[in-house]
Amino acid sequence: MKIEKLAGIDVGSNAIRLLVANVITENHGANPSFKKSALVRVPIRLGTDTFIKGIISEENKLRMIKAMEAFKLLMDIHGVQNYYACATSAMREAKNGIEIANEIFENTGVKINLIDGKKEASIIFSTDLFNIIENNKSYVYVDVGGGSTEITIFSNGKIINSKSFKIGTVRLLNKQKSFKDVWENMEVWITANTQNLNKPILIGSGGNINKIFKLSGKLIGKPLSYIYMKAQYQFLKHLTFEERISELDLNPDRADVIIPATKIYLSAMKWSKAKKIYVPKIGLADGIVKSLYYNNL
Template sequence: MKIEKLAAIDIGSNAIRLLVANVITERDGKEPSFTKSALVRVPIRLGADTFNSKNISEESKNRMIKAMEAFKLLMEVHGVQKYKACATSAMREAKNGKAVTEEIFEKTNVKIDVIDGKKEAAIIFSTDLSTIIRNDKSYIYVDVGGGSTEITIFSNGKIVNSKSFKIGTVRLLNKKNSFKDVWENIEIWLKGNTQFLKKPTLIGSGGNINKIFKLSGKMMGEPLSLIYMKAQYNFLKSMTYDDRISELGLNPDRADVIIPATKIYLSAMKWSGAKKIYVPKIGLADGIVKSMYYGKI
């Protein structure tokens, strides 16, 4: 048996995450298994900077530098052999994004790759969905982040189409933009690409759908119904921000974004005709680890 330690740093619009994973390779030729050794989440809301001022603020930059320094120490303690850091929409849209990544590298020696929406979707999609996917069924994979939403449609075991939309939880908190055009584009794209699919099912990824699933009390592997998602959306909207923190135990940086996230998943279900959504608890960090192990990034 061989155990390899790999790590992924996911620099999102709502939070920054460090995932340390064990990759276990059996001697009898079995596929390697990936298990989480540690997961650290730091709520640095970069999207609040970028989607309002188009720049990463000095305060956020300094917090990122401290986070990267801390992550490096944690990886050293865990004995990580290889890691990869990827940044998504907030960093790629920031005018000073390149300057910020260069300064972080200079001060911490952590190299950050700023990836586009399609690459982000491809990395997430590379995670293991074999426990859910059936080759004779159709699925809509929806990953809702702070700044963008990646949607991949696949049927008969093959990708039919995929697209990244500039709509996400942190971006939707910015009331300056109604996002009417983006909502219409998602509706048209989803209806056009799913009209011939029979009984498609949604697969949801992202911190918010993971939290919604946890609140449901369902066992892993069980789907959430469209009816449940509608009821949960109305329930969450009926509560105040403070109540969502005190009564549901949500983190302050989760209590506001969970509502726009639920709206995106609900809209995707409605426009695609999906009645169920599976939540396999996977994300960009998981995809980075797998893609790195198989030499894809």
């Protein structure tokens, strides 16, 4: 038996995550097992800076440097042998994103790669997603982040089409901007790419859909219905921000973004005519670890 320690760092628009995993292999590396050793989430909301001001603030830059110093120490303590860190839309779109990535590397030795939506989707596809997909069914995979939403259509076990939309939970909190065009583009694209599919099923990923699934009390592997998602959206909207924290036990940085996230998933279900959504609890950090192991980065 061989045990390898790998780590993935996901610098998102709403939070930053570190996942440390044990990769256990037997029989010359066949069928490796990936076991989570540690998961740390730091609520640094870079999207608020980028999507309103266009740059990451000095305060959040310093918080990021401290977070990466902490992640470096944790990786050392866990004996991590290899890691990969990537940043998505908030840091990628910030005018000072590259400059901050360089400064973080100089101060901590942690190299952050700024990736686009296509790269993000390909990393997520390194997870167990293809184990869920059945060859004789059609799926609409929707990954909702703080800055963007990645949508991929699967049919007969293959990717038919994929697109990244500049609509995310943190971005939608900016009430000064209209997202009418993006909503319309997403509706047209989903409708056009799913109209010939037979009973498509949604697969959702992201912190918010994981939380919605947890609140449902459903058993892992069971789907949520369109009717449930619609009712949950109305229920969440009628609660105040404080009530979502006290009654639903949500973190403050989850309590505001969960409503726009639910709207995105619900809209995707409506436009694709999907009656149910599966929540396999996969994410970018999981994909990073698997991509690292298989040398796909």
